[in-house]
Amino acid sequence: MxxxxxxxxxxxxxxxxxxxxxxxxxxxxxxxxxxxxxxxxxxxxxxxxxxxxxxxxxxxxxxxxxxxxxxxxxxxxxxxxxxxxxxxxxxxxxxxxxxxxxxxxxxxxxxxxxxxxLRKHEVIEPRQISCDFALFIEVPFVEAFSVRQGIGFSKDLYIAYTLFKNGIFVYRVWRDFCQALESLEKLPESVIMNEEYRLLLSELDIEGLEKIVTLFKVVVK
CATH class of the missing domain: 3.30.420.140 (YqgF/RNase H-like domain)
Structure with a gap:
């Protein structure tokens, strides 16, 4: 066909x-x-x-x-x-x-x-997160998130689009995302992360990281 x-x-x-x-x-x-x-x-x-x-x-x-x-x-x-x-x-x-x-x-x-x-994704049981600046790692932006600014990483096109649409600067290349973190003028208040990518936490050099990470389950709709 x-x-x-x-x-x-x-x-x-x-x-x-x-x-x-x-x-x-x-x-x-x-x-x-x-x-x-x-x-x-x-x-x-x-x-x-x-x-x-x-x-x-x-x-x-x-x-x-x-x-x-x-x-x-x-x-x-x-x-x-x-x-x-x-x-x-x-x-x-x-x-x-x-x-x-x-x-x-x-x-x-x-x-x-x-x-x-192209596949749509959703967050299972999203929790309310409200802050001025956050990092997103392979999590789509949903209504439960009230984030004024942030940067994100996602290789998934749908997830990346939802972040971009909500004012989050999103990277596709992990190395470039990590380099951007090094030049941040202020620390993120929250790290919103897909639980399947938790091993990437070891590559993030952020003070007090374990206290600001929230893991979410993300699935294809």
Missing amino acids: SFIVVDYGKSKSGYAVGSVFVSESGTLKTSELLRKIENFDTVVFGLPLSMSGNYSTQTFEVIKFALKVKDRGKRVLFVDERVTTKMAKTFEKKDDDRFSAEQLLLEYIQNPTSAVE
Whole structure:
């Protein structure tokens, strides 16, 4: 069965359709994208990341749109688009959105396990946490949290998006997250952490850490 790959942009997007090769591709207005993908069960998006591997504002724009697609009952996947973007610039493709979509489709066909599925997560029995500054580690932002500022780490796209949407600066690369902690001007009042990642606590150099950590169980909805 054919699927559609999308190189998302604010005003226009590239797309490619196929299953074993590219059978159709083109560029269209992003406002027409939902109608275009309506007949496909699986939608693959290019994931725009910084060259360091961290998130960018564009990353979250794509995730926001992809969540709309998921809410329509589609299976949504992401493929790292850094290589295809570089290829489009190298070959000086005029229609680089279409070219990138074609390359993303071929990449997914050749290596489907490289794709990451977009899954919503929830916190089981969330507890109220209220503070000015907190760290988040692989926990989505939920209504029980009243946090004015913070930084977070998550490799999960949905979790990262919920943090970003609530004003938390979120890292995808653990090393960069740890470096950011070293330059903090004030200590966090709370560390909100997924219990499955508790072993990472040994890598955090924070005074009185054990007194401010709250562990949560996070599951896929």
